[in-house]
Amino acid sequence: MTKLLEWLLGVSFVGIAWGLVTFDLLDLQLPSVCKEVAWPIPVYLLVVFGCYSLATVGYRVATFNDCEDAAKELQAQIKEAKEDLKQKGLKM
Amino acid sequence: SAAVQVSSVMRSTNKSQQRGDKYSVLLPTYNERENLPLIIWLLVKYFGDSGYDFEIIVIDDGSPDGTLQVAEQLQKIYGEDRILLRPRAKKLGLGTAYIHGIQHATGNFVIIMDADLSHHPKFIPRFIEKQKEGGYDLVSGTRYRGDGGVYGWDLRRKLISRGANFLTQVLLRPGASDLTGSFRLYKKEVLERLVERCVSKGYVFQMEMIVRARQLGYSVGEVPISFVDRVYGESKLGGNEIVSFVKGLLTLFATT
Amino acid sequence: MEATGADQVVGLGLVAFSLMLFTYYTIWVIVLPFVDTDHVIHMYFLPREYSVILPGVAALFLLLCVGTFIGVVTWKNRRSKKLD
Numbered sequence: 001m002t003k004l005l006e007w008l009l010g011v012s013f014v015g016i017a018w019g020l021v022t023f024d025l026l027d028l029q030l031p032s033v034c035k036e037v038a039w040p041i042p043v044y045l046l047v048v049f050g051c052y053s054l055a056t057v058g059y060r061v062a063t064f065n066d067c068e069d070a071a072k073e074l075q076a077q078i079k080e081a082k083e084d085l086k087q088k089g090l091k092m
Numbered sequence: 093s094a095a096v097q098v099s100s101v102m103r104s105t106n107k108s109q110q111r112g113d114k115y116s117v118l119l120p121t122y123n124e125r126e127n128l129p130l131i132i133w134l135l136v137k138y139f140g141d142s143g144y145d146f147e148i149i150v151i152d153d154g155s156p157d158g159t160l161q162v163a164e165q166l167q168k169i170y171g172e173d174r175i176l177l178r179p180r181a182k183k184l185g186l187g188t189a190y191i192h193g194i195q196h197a198t199g200n201f202v203i204i205m206d207a208d209l210s211h212h213p214k215f216i217p218r219f220i221e222k223q224k225e226g227g228y229d230l231v232s233g234t235r236y237r238g239d240g241g242v243y244g245w246d247l248r249r250k251l252i253s254r255g256a257n258f259l260t261q262v263l264l265r266p267g268a269s270d271l272t273g274s275f276r277l278y279k280k281e282v283l284e285r286l287v288e289r290c291v292s293k294g295y296v297f298q299m300e301m302i303v304r305a306r307q308l309g310y311s312v313g314e315v316p317i318s319f320v321d322r323v324y325g326e327s328k329l330g331g332n333e334i335v336s337f338v339k340g341l342l343t344l345f346a347t348t
Numbered sequence: 349m350e351a352t353g354a355d356q357v358v359g360l361g362l363v364a365f366s367l368m369l370f371t372y373y374t375i376w377v378i379v380l381p382f383v384d385t386d387h388v389i390h391m392y393f394l395p396r397e398y399s400v401i402l403p404g405v406a407a408l409f410l411l412l413c414v415g416t417f418i419g420v421v422t423w424k425n426r427r428s429k430k431l432d
Contacts, residue, residue: 002345002346002347002348003263003264003265003344003345003346003348004345004346033381033382036381036396037377037378037381037382039400040377040396040399040400041377043399043400043403043404044373044374044377044378044399046403046407047369047370047373047403048370048373048374050366051366051367051369051370051373052366052370053258053262054362054363054365054366055362055363055366055367055370056258057251057254057255057258057362058358058359058360058361058362058363058365058366059359059360059362059363060236060254060257060258060359061247061250061251061254061351061355061358061359061362062351062355062356062358062359062360062363063350063351063359064236064241064242064245064250064253064254064351064355064359065239065240065241065242065318065350065351066241066242066243066350066351066352066355067241067242067243067318067319067320068243070212070241070243070318070320071243071244071320074209074212074320077130077134078130078209081129081130081133081134082129082130084133085129085133085169088098088169089165089168089169090129090162090165090166090169091165092126092129092162247354247355247358250351250355251358331417331420331421331424332421332424332425334421335417335418335421335422
């Protein structure tokens, strides 16, 4: 099953559950508070996902390591390599 | 002296030939006349120090700047058993470069990396150890976990990179933290099998390799690496790259 | 090895912003229906319909931006291909 199909399946389940509660399709006669909370849930889930995405990307940018040392080490090694290769007869 | 150094490299690698593992490093190059000697020097140094058996396969796509001539000089210095040249007439894809390169590879493991010094050979022994530790079919270098990281990226680049990676994780749930990285160690037969199944280009090709590897049940290990971007000033990450990345991602989402 | 100062500020700023947004929105959608309608807290929140309308408008705006971006990039691409 492709990832797309997995998503569609998951979304369908959530959608059906939401529809059942909001439109009282099973005639469950839930308290009106339940309906009140339920009807914005799909939008709520999207907003929460949006917040989660922003927070995750923000946190990962804040903790994205900057490798200063690696750059310095590379510079030093480049010098060393050029010297050594010159000695070995490389014409650059 | 140079002669003593070269022969000590050969002596220490003779030890690991008893273990039987040999590592073929694929270096696709295009206009890397300046960097090629440096990357090869570093590869020889770190393989020599660690004692693993190796060969370097340079796949030059008809570079107009004379990269191939430099490669020939390096072949004379380090030996034709260490430096193999598999040039091509013009710039063709990365996938075909890998296929072309492994055709004559004598190693049982293949390492792919960039030749522009953004990937440092010092991580290769860590890749090898990680592979032995878990028996992994492929080991991927990651910039996003552990003490992995980058040098030379501004805020915009970091935001785009993390944003794209987040989107990839949500859509594909790939079980690897860095999908667009191209510093990896593969078992040779694994690389062969994967390359023939992959159809994408550019960044997405590397993503597809890992996604297909998971599909086929291969195990993936990770090693944090530093990515030193010295080229960024010249080749920016533009709208074109972003749009084709998203297109490729959505294609993988819908087809795998 | 860490991220540089400016990157940390922006990143953590995003985290703080999304936490605040999440908290406000969760209270609005999930908590308020269980709170008496004469409680003072209702003053700080718009009528319930807006909890769906506002994100809806934001989403449309986002789609518009993304669509424009893709459109501009594709058009520039076609233009440079024609000139080739």
